[in-house]
Amino acid sequence: MKSTLRSKFAAAAMLLVPVGAMLAAQPAAAQHRDYREHRDDRGYGQGWRDERAPRIFDVTPEEEGRVSDRGWTRISARFVDRGAGVAAVNLLVNGRDVTGRAQVGADEIRYAENLRPGRHVAELIVRDRAGNTARRVWDFRVVDTHRGHGPGYGYGYGREHGYVR
Numbered sequence: 342m343k344s345t346l347r348s349k350f351a352a353a354a355m356l357l358v359p360v361g362a363m364l365a366a367q368p369a370a371a372q373h374r375d376y377r378e379h380r381d382d383r384g385y386g387q388g389w390r391d392e393r394a395p396r397i398f399d400v401t402p403e404e405e406g407r408v409s410d411r412g413w414t415r416i417s418a419r420f421v422d423r424g425a426g427v428a429a430v431n432l433l434v435n436g437r438d439v440t441g442r443a444q445v446g447a448d449e450i451r452y453a454e455n456l457r458p459g460r461h462v463a464e465l466i467v468r469d470r471a472g473n474t475a476r477r478v479w480d481f482r483v484v485d486t487h488r489g490h491g492p493g494y495g496y497g498y499g500r501e502h503g504y505v506r
Contacts, residue, residue: 391424391471400463402481410483413453418465418477421448425470433464458485 399419402408416434420427431440432450443452450465464478 391469391473393424394473394475395420395422395427395467395469397465397467397475397477400465400477400479402479404479404481406481407484408481409486410456410458411486412455414456414461414483415451415453416463417449417451419449420465420467420475422467422469422473424473427467428470429466429468431466433466435461436464456483458483 397418397420399417401415401417408414416432418432420430427447430445430450431438432443432452433439434452434454434456439452439454440450443450460480460482462478462480464476466474466476468474
């Protein structure tokens with residue numbers, strides 16, 4: 342009876358070894374392009390490591406854009422991280438961190454301030470949970486529409502800006 346039991350275990354082991362090898366090989370085949378396999382000095386796999394920074398897009402105002410000085414200037418951007426996920430978002434306007442007064446969502450940030458006419462610089466920094474950092478810097482102009490500049494210098498009112506009652 343012992344020999345029969347041993348042969349059954351041996352047969353079962355012979356069947357399970359190929360199945361285990363197939364299951365172990367499956368994660369490498371399903372590897373996402375944002376990840377690379379991380380190996381230690383001995384060559385043993387340590388899991389997957391995100392090596393791609395988040396992506397920042399749809400910034401407003403547009404790069405080198407012009408906006409009117411009437412009302413609040415809205416600054417916003419969208420971002421995405423297809424790897425480890427976003428860990429931190431910081432928005433700086435003219436070198437000043439305004440993140441605490443901004444509305445930060447899962448994939449966007451929005452901020453509004455009554456900026457004076459002139460050139461302004463916005464900088465957005467997005468870091469993911471793997472430590473990858475994306476930075477986007479853009480500048481724009483707030484144009485004084487009270488001084489009678491011609492059309493195309495903002496969203497002013499009156500005939501010179503294309504608004505007729």
